[in-house]
Amino acid sequence: MIILITGASHTGKTLLAQRMLEKYRYPYLSIDHLKMGLIRSGITDLTPEDDDALTDFLWPVIREIIKTAIENRQNLIVEGCYIPFDWRQNLDERYLPFIRFLCLAMTDKYIENHFDEITGHESEIEARLINADCTISGLKEDNKRYINGFRNAGERVVLIDSDYERSIRELPDWQIPISNG
Numbered sequence: 110m111i112i113l114i115t116g117a118s119h120t121g122k123t124l125l126a127q128r129m130l131e132k133y134r135y136p137y138l139s140i141d142h143l144k145m146g147l148i149r150s151g152i153t154d155l156t157p158e159d160d161d162a163l164t165d166f167l168w169p170v171i172r173e174i175i176k177t178a179i180e181n182r183q184n185l186i187v188e189g190c191y192i193p194f195d196w197r198q199n200l201d202e203r204y205l206p207f208i209r210f211l212c213l214a215m216t217d218k219y220i221e222n223h224f225d226e227i228t229g230h231e232s233e234i235e236a237r238l239i240n241a242d243c244t245i246s247g248l249k250e251d252n253k254r255y256i257n258g259f260r261n262a263g264e265r266v267v268l269i270d271s272d273y274e275r276s277i278r279e280l281p282d283w284q285i286p287i288s289n290g
Contacts (some may be wrong), residue, residue: 111185111207112185112208113211114189114211115191115212115213116252117215117254118248119227119228120269121213122189122213123188125140125211125280135183136236138174139189140171140252144167163191164193168196171187172199175187179204212278213267213269214252214256214269215268220245
């Protein structure tokens with residue numbers, strides 16, 4: 110089983126992946142770690158700010174990792190924001206039954222009412238560099254882009270509207286098997 114977790118910045122993707130690792134004992138791959146490894150190694154001249162170009166650059170690698178894990182009957186959580194809206198069209202139909210997709214996004218109301226809390230948790234799992242450019246308007250714009258992009262592609266988007274913890278607790282369990290394979 111592959112669990113794909115994506116969404117806008119600061120939506121708790123990494124926190125959710127960590128919780129799923131603890132619950133299901135599935136390893137997870139942070140696309141941010143892969144991105145930084147490729148950037149720091151000099152394999153690409155892209156920078157962390159090149160979001161659209163990074164999606165185009167990283168998705169073929171991520172897609173093939175997903176296919177390999179499925180072919181080897183391995184479980185994996187893949188977490189990050191570099192998953193294209195049309196990701197399903199890049200995979201043969203035989204792989205799709207083994208993939209569970211989840212996009213997290215916050216409503217404008219949630220961002221307005223919880224901005225300090227959102228930014229206060231930005232290093233909950235990973236030690237992030239504090240992003241001084243993180244603003245309410247920037248978060249709203251980023252979340253709307255994910256909401257519109259994935260909904261237009263026919264994907265379900267989990268909206269965090271009033272209570273993050275409750276939104277996460279209410280996610281489907283997907284009847285994920287406990288053992289590998």
